[in-house]
Amino acid sequence: MPTPDLFSLQGRRALVTGGSRGIGLTIARGLAAHGARVILNGRSSDTLDAARAALRADGFEADAVAFDVTDQSAVSDAVSRIEREQGPIDILVNNAGLQRRAPLEDFTRADWDTLLSTNISAVFFAAQAVARHMLGRGRGKIINICSVQSELARPNIAPYTATKGAVRNLTRGMATDWAKHGLQINGLAPGYFETEMNDALVRDAAFTDWLCKRTPAARWGRVEELVGAAVFLASDASSFVNGHMLTVDGGISISL
Ligand code: NDP
Secondary structure, three states, X not given: OOOOOOOOOOOOEEEEOOOOOHHHHXXXXXXXXXXXXXXXEXXXXXXXXHHHXXXXXXXXXXXXXXXXXXXXXXXXXXXXHHHHHOOOOOEEEEOOOOOOOOOHHHOOHHHHHHHHHHXXXXXXXXXXXXXXXXXXXXXXXXXXXXXXXXXXXXXXXXXXXXXXXXXXXXXXXHHHHHHHHOEEEEEEEEOOXXXXXXXHHHOOHHHXXXXXXXXXXXXXXXXXXXXXXXXXXXXXXXXOOOOOEEEEOOOHHXXX
């Protein structure tokens, strides 16, 4: 008897928030390479068109839907429309997120609100909207993109750290409420990866020097190195994994 491909995503539909670039787009490409039909989200149709073209150049057709993840009714409407017009969402990757850096004493209320609405409220909005459909089907996968910063403190990013800590605990809470209905909710905690979000840090030689000394693998992560973990959590290979946070960080979170 042939061994089933535990990592196949053939016939599955995946919605990736913040799929227009960086980690989201790379995870979307990885899910597509394993057979999933992906739907990219971001705020701008133009950016999404470019992201779809990039996937098409790699041989993958993708759909795209522009909405702001912080707008709960826009999220809910988009999810309903996808379910109605395209079919069931089997996998949600809650990836959209941003970072703001400033000494805590100077942190503005506007930046605080933006961080909380994007990094934590939106995770709840998208998960709830998708779960309402998944619960009726008795299956579905939700992957919340968290961060090693959910457990490690670094200067000038305390509010970001707080949002990612909340994502970590919300992931456990979602699993607690929804696993008995067949859903699997897990998280992925990246370390430091070279994306637009980290542009300034990547260009900062002193920071890279600190990072390489501090990380057992002694380098920045490459976004492609998150794909294996994402495919594992999205596929049958992780069928009894629930409420788990999978860290992909070159070892930085276990090193003093
Ligand atoms: P990027 O800045 O490269 O990409 C962020 C993505 O989020 C873009 O696609 C952007 O789309 C989207 N986005 C932001 N705000 C919204 C919004 N309100 N509505 C819809 N989409 C939105 O970041 P990364 O790829 O680096 O980060 C992705 C995730 O990974 C984030 O959650 C981040 O916290 C997390 N992470 C990243 C790490 C890293 O080292 N890079 C480390 C740990 C965690 P657009 O602007 O087109 O709307």
